[in-house]
Amino acid sequence: MTNYHTHSNYCDGKAPLREMVDFAYTHGFTDLGISGHAPVPFDNTFAIPADRYLNYCREVRALQQEYVGRMNISLGLEIDYIPGIQEDFAPLVELGGLDYTIGSIHLIPSPFTSDELWFIDGSKQEVYDEGLQRCFGGDIRAGVRAYFHQQNAMLERNRPTILGHPDKIAMHNRGRYFAEDEPWYRALALETIHLAKELGTICEINTRGIYKGRHPDYYPGKWLIEEMKQLRIPVIVSTDAHAPEDLLRTEGAPEYLRLIGYPRDLVLARL
Numbered sequence: 001m002t003n004y005h006t007h008s009n010y011c012d013g014k015a016p017l018r019e020m021v022d023f024a025y026t027h028g029f030t031d032l033g034i035s036g037h038a039p040v041p042f043d044n045t046f047a048i049p050a051d052r053y054l055n056y057c058r059e060v061r062a063l064q065q066e067y068v069g070r071m072n073i074s075l076g077l078e079i080d081y082i083p084g085i086q087e088d089f090a091p092l093v094e095l096g097g098l099d100y101t102i103g104s105i106h107l108i109p110s111p112f113t114s115d116e117l118w119f120i121d122g123s124k125q126e127v128y129d130e131g132l133q134r135c136f137g138g139d140i141r142a143g144v145r146a147y148f149h150q151q152n153a154m155l156e157r158n159r160p161t162i163l164g165h166p167d168k169i170a171m172h173n174r175g176r177y178f179a180e181d182e183p184w185y186r187a188l189a190l191e192t193i194h195l196a197k198e199l200g201t202i203c204e205i206n207t208r209g210i211y212k213g214r215h216p217d218y219y220p221g222k223w224l225i226e227e228m229k230q231l232r233i234p235v236i237v238s239t240d241a242h243a244p245e246d247l248l249r250t251e252g253a254p255e256y257l258r259l260i261g262y263p264r265d266l267v268l269a270r271l
Helices: 017-026 050-066 090-096 125-136 140-158 183-199 222-231 244-248 253-259
Strands: 031-037 072-080 100-104 107-109 117-119 202-206 235-238
Touching: 017 031, 017 050, 017 244, 031 100, 050 072, 050 090, 072 090, 100 140, 107 140, 117 125, 125 140, 140 183, 183 222, 222 253, 235 253
Parallel strands: 031 072, 072 100, 202 235
Antiparallel strands: 107 117
């Protein structure tokens, strides 16, 4: 078993790194990637504080050495790309000597003001709704378009190892603002995965929305996974674990990939 999208209490996870690592080992994992939320240059409750970043890197490296020969541990980071605020991944990668990165979009700047961000993640649907109104005047097409264009810019500029939850913009939608089979929406999502293919980026199959009861499908959704299969895009299943028990919540993703005939050589067990 493997997982490369793993958080701890260095950021918004619920357990210390050692608990996450020990749980993985005792449950038969061969590879574990640690990928805390990267520091961001504003007050927040979800990211590794900038003054704790090197401590995070040192602790992962110490656990890596401790587990040599028993389980492979990789040092990673889930980095937010936020235009005008955090655009270049290289400084964090170089400072921490990272093994890999996950590039993700959680915050989308308003096109109208310089200091407003639409937070599309989290547990509260009302935060999504309020942000859409505040930042995009309720124009869902403009907001969704900004999300996918921001994701594309991140891929081109930073070439992350893994593209995190590629269509998470749909999580709090819940069929209220748009349907995922609408041509305008599918065109935007397909543009992103075609770019991922062109750049050789791994796309994760993220299961967190299902086991948290926030979304009925994987990120990306099954229709997009089918498109990715046709494009032969490499994928890796991740649970986006924030607690030790989350590491086991694959929600049938490996079995689903086998069922639809996703090429075995493209379903990655390790980076």
